[in-house]
Amino acid sequence: MLITASPSKVGGPGQEPHAWAAAWACTYCCDEKWPTCGTCARAGKICSGARNTFKFVVNGSHNELPDDAGIGIEKSRLLLASAGIGKVGKRWHDEDVTTSNSRHAFVNGYSFRCHTPATFSKPLPWNPPDLLIAHLIACLDAAPGTGHDLRILGAFLPLIPRHLGSAQTALGHAVELLLGAWTNSRRGLPSHLWLDLRTYNRALSSLKAALDDVNVGQLTNTLTTLCVLQKTEILYDFGRGSNQENHAAGLIAVINRCGPEQPMTEMALHVTFESIFHMLQEDIRQRRESDFHTSEWMTALKDTIDASDVGLVLKHLYHLWVEATAWPGLARLVRLLRQDPTDTITAAELRQRATSLAELLQHQDETILASLAESGAITKVENTTRPDLFPKCYSFEDFPTAKLFSTHSLFSIIACRFLQEADRVLGTKDPAVEKQARRFSKRTWMAYPWLRSQTPLAVDFTACLVFSYEAGDEEERKFCAAGLREMDSSRHPPPIGEWVEATIMANAKAYSGRLPFIRTQDPKVEYEGVGCRS
Template sequence: MVGIPKSNRCTFCKLRKTKCDENWPTCGACTRAGKVCSGARNNFKFVVNGCHNEAPTPKSSDSDDASVSSSGDGSRAHGPVSRRASPGGTIIVDMKEYTTASGTGTFHRMRLTRPHRPRHLNCSRSTPSPSPSPVMSPSELLSARFVACLEAAKGTGNDLLIWGPSIKLVPQRLGSESPVLRHTVELVVTTWSNSQRELSPETWLDLRLYTQALGSLQKALKEPEQSYVTDIIAAQAMLQKVELAYDFERGTNEERHAQGLIAMISRGGPWQGFNDLGLQLTFDIYYNMLQGDVRLGRDSVFMHHEWAMAFKQAIDSSTLRPALKAMYRLWVEVTVWPTLARLVRMLCQDRSDTMTAAELVLRATPVLDYLENENETTFSSMMKSGDIVEVENLLDPDLFPTCYQFRDIDTAKLFYTHALFSIIIARTLQEANTVLEHYAPNLMKRCREYSRRIWMSYPYMRTQRPLAIEYTAALAFAYESANEEEREFCVRSLEDMEYFRRPPPIGRWIEATIMANVKGYTGRVPFIKSQDVTVELCGLGCRC
């Protein structure tokens, strides 16, 4: 027996001088020709009595053999193909037995293959080989991780959609390879994942990724590329929400984030043409921008007629569902909030300024009328359709026998935000009426009614912890209309909603700190840049 090095083709293909598709155990050429394929010839071919292992003739097989084909050279082969794994599980032995016509000897040909290259007995050229798994880019992997986070906590307080519907559109922007957006999403994914583990809240925020994201944002804001403006807005909005939700100590950047967001959105002008992500991002962070304007005592850049018309046109032409459209229209109407707070501050400095009081009434009354109309139309419709329902209150049945349940978090946010601004606008009007000596008891009644709505929303919002932090503002504004028992409820609820925040946003929720914030954001006390708690405890102002 002589061993001769051979090519990797089977004998039939080599004799024909054609390429073998190596679709073992029977290649495509041998299948079409009705030949018995010699199989892979990785090491040696054998010659016995002058005969190669050419196509053999049929012969009956033993119990382990399968049928064989014949050829004209007289050699016969047992066609069984038996695959046996070695004890280590790493080698497969493929053995055929041949009997030559020109001699009495027999020989076996063995083929050693690795199991990670599976071969099927009945495969043919017509059977397509499985395509390799596509290689995902880093951005695609990050997008997949982000989507997994969005889908992992639906219906829980860790549902990132609480931050606003715009967040579900962010993954599709990761393909732009914008460093600022990619670094911010990495921070969000890691921090959110930490919050799901058995870790203390102090360790949720990944400081390395936070520093990286903040650095990328600062760099992007210096020389923003036009194609990345939406990415920068998305990154800045998420970074601000991460700070407020997971580490309030770094919420000191809130004012800078608000100014940056205003600058980036206003950069394109009122008629820039908002895509879905741009429109939703703008209104998902609208409260934070208006809040920043109130603290700085300036009017919002978006209160001008051109911006209001552009926003309304974009909302009407969008494909958003009714609850979101109603929410965004509400934000357009309450853009006057910073202006009203500024006018109230002027009245507090001069109680004889009737001109300022008259301007305040002129600006606030249309907004209050709009809010009342929304109550009679939008919310009446939602209650009839079952989007908002009253159910038995199991948390505080003695205080509130029933409470509200909502179709989803967007409906709940629309409901309590409407109540929040109904209270804010009514409070500013009360200040104007005091100067003008107008008696309007309906304003106090309205504040009481909408405060009760906020309290009755608490059982639902409590299930949205820890990310539903904006609801705490509504609870705080409802405090002023409460009786003693209801105020105790408000304090408990505020502490309960923010139990995980480290450090607590204002130290401790007590009457002095609550009222300082309520009066500060309605213009009745000034904002003072200080960490001195006596500023709030003594009623001098609101710390910022």
């Protein structure tokens, strides 16, 4: 018998709550005693027989998950299996996979193991990992089209259920922390209450144990844990500053521990590129080249991307990030030139490397992005917020497309700044470089209305606004600064102070090598334009 699945809304007083059940069940039970099942016979109801819309039953227990305060998700969305949940694709699948006492159903891209009626006699409680998996799946589908859609965090998140075993793990604690903060944010609690400190400390303690574990087989889970904690802190714990990438060094260490010669799992691939921005920022703060900007690592990453089953847009995005591993090294060269403006050899190296990056980005613009625009994945729509500045603004088909677009604009602007630094020392000036910087800055501003609708989860996009600021005129800069303040309005005000010109330029210059990072908590370093706190 094939097992299919579809949502059921069994409502009304005295009836079962919204839930899921096996396809052979009638509306009220699952004992298969047709034409009238036992429950219907006792209730004096007409049995509906087998159907395709059904309740969810776990080991014979008609359990339901408790309401998650503030989420407001139908319980029919809370998908849970007693074991074995795995991502299998975006379309529906019907497949008969029989074990000794269970079958699998493939529902909305997830595999659910449903026990046969013979095993329903002994109800078992849902254990904490089961509840966490159900909670995560529910949250992933809870807020599409809003600023709280968790899917914006990356393609790795829907893969997490298959990595949560029967025991509490560091990854489980990290996910629990993320979902708790996400829920508190949606409920409108003050931002200082978003993170539960008890859960936070438990997650950090579990992470420490995971990092000390020499079991290579656990590295993917450890890497995912680091990524989840990093994103959670960036999104929901801004009190310690925008430059406090607490887990970037750990991410670099774990990836290096696997080495470029080891095959990378699908989860590890996604997590690596969802975390790479923070890792490259850490390299810049430490004044060094990226560990991943070597021929061995770049080849390994590109081969893994090409061999993976990720979508075409994500493949383009990940390939772009492989090339962007040049960023820390270019920033290091700029820093050297700032120390010695007569070093023409370093300036020539900077110009050669920056030109290579700029040409690659230009090629991607003329091919990949042009193709996405032609297909309708990137469109221009009426700008209803600031038509006086931009009559049109950009809209995107999905999060990966928006990430590819914004990441491409970010590095196109950064490449221009590197070229200008080289030309300053070499005594040349190409007006086309600033024109190019302005072109991609304007793209960033025109994408802002769509990106703003994704806050607070779109804070990773603030880097585009920061680097675009420099190319704007007075009105465009006001718009850009207001956008940065608006994107951060739901969180603690940045410790560096309000997003004003001094703080914006301090960040843009520091992350392009033009200002140093200073170990201090004194916000004056940004306001006075002498550096950026680290």
